Amino acid sequence: MAGKKESTFINMVLVLFIVTLVASAALGGLYELTKEPIAAAKLAKKLNAIKEVVPNFNNNPSDEVYKIGVNAKDTLEFYPAKKDGKLVGTAVKTFTTNGFSGYVWLMVGFKPDGSINNYSVLEHKETPGLGSKMAAWFKPSDPAKVKASIINKNPGKLNFTVSKDGGDIDAITAATISSRAFLDAIQTAYNEYMKKQKEGGSSNE
Incomplete structure (x- = not known):
């Protein structure tokens, strides 16, 4: 009887091992199948964002990227x-880590003088629906909301914080924390961009 129980236990362990092995192999195969398409989709999104935020160009910006x-x-x-x-x-x-739910990633385009040409929201974990608001709020078509716009404005010449904090930019209605985070990401990009420009890190020729 003891031998039978031992044999049954060994069989159960063996079956469990085989099932785990097959499941692991299947997951590994699925990862390999989806890895390249996911990477390609992320690259396409990034390239589209670059095209959206800077004036027309005819080089390949990815060939000259610096980090x-x-x-x-x-x-x-x-x-x-x-x-x-x-x-x-x-x-x-x-990016900024100061969003309501953590990271907010943006693509922002600067003209050579440091003014903002355009921006695109890449990724965030803010309140559902806020992404679409963020994507449009800071480039309004309504002239009455010009204080909310960052387009053609220079973070070095204005106070790029929300008006509630004494700044020059109107926050998204009922989303002050996310608006602060958005402007923080823009300011971080501007500071490093101008620092590199002063160092002569990017030629105009």
Whole structure:
């Protein structure tokens, strides 16, 4: 009887091992199948964001990308956009950790003088629906909301904080924390962009 129980136990362990092995192999195979399409989709999203935020260019900004670490684990990415060899703008993949739910990632495009050409929201974990508000709020078509706009404004010449904090930019209605985070990401990108410009890190020719 004891031998039978032992045999049954061994069989159960063997079956469990085989099931685990097959499941692991299946997950590994699925990861390999989806890894490249996911990476390609992320790259396409990034390239589209670059095109959206800087003036027309005819180089490949990804070939001239440079990166700057801003803390122990996060990095800003800078994509110089050039037209016939002349710098027309730089797209910066930037972030903040001060969002209501953590990280907010943006792509912001600066003209050579540091003013903002456009921006795109890449990723966030804020309140559902806030992403679409964030994507439109800071570039309003309504002239009455010009104080909410960051387009063509220079973070070095204005107080790029929300008006509630004494700044020059109107926050998204009922979303002050997310608005602060958004502007923080823009300011971080601007500070590093201008620092690199002063160092002569990106040529206009």
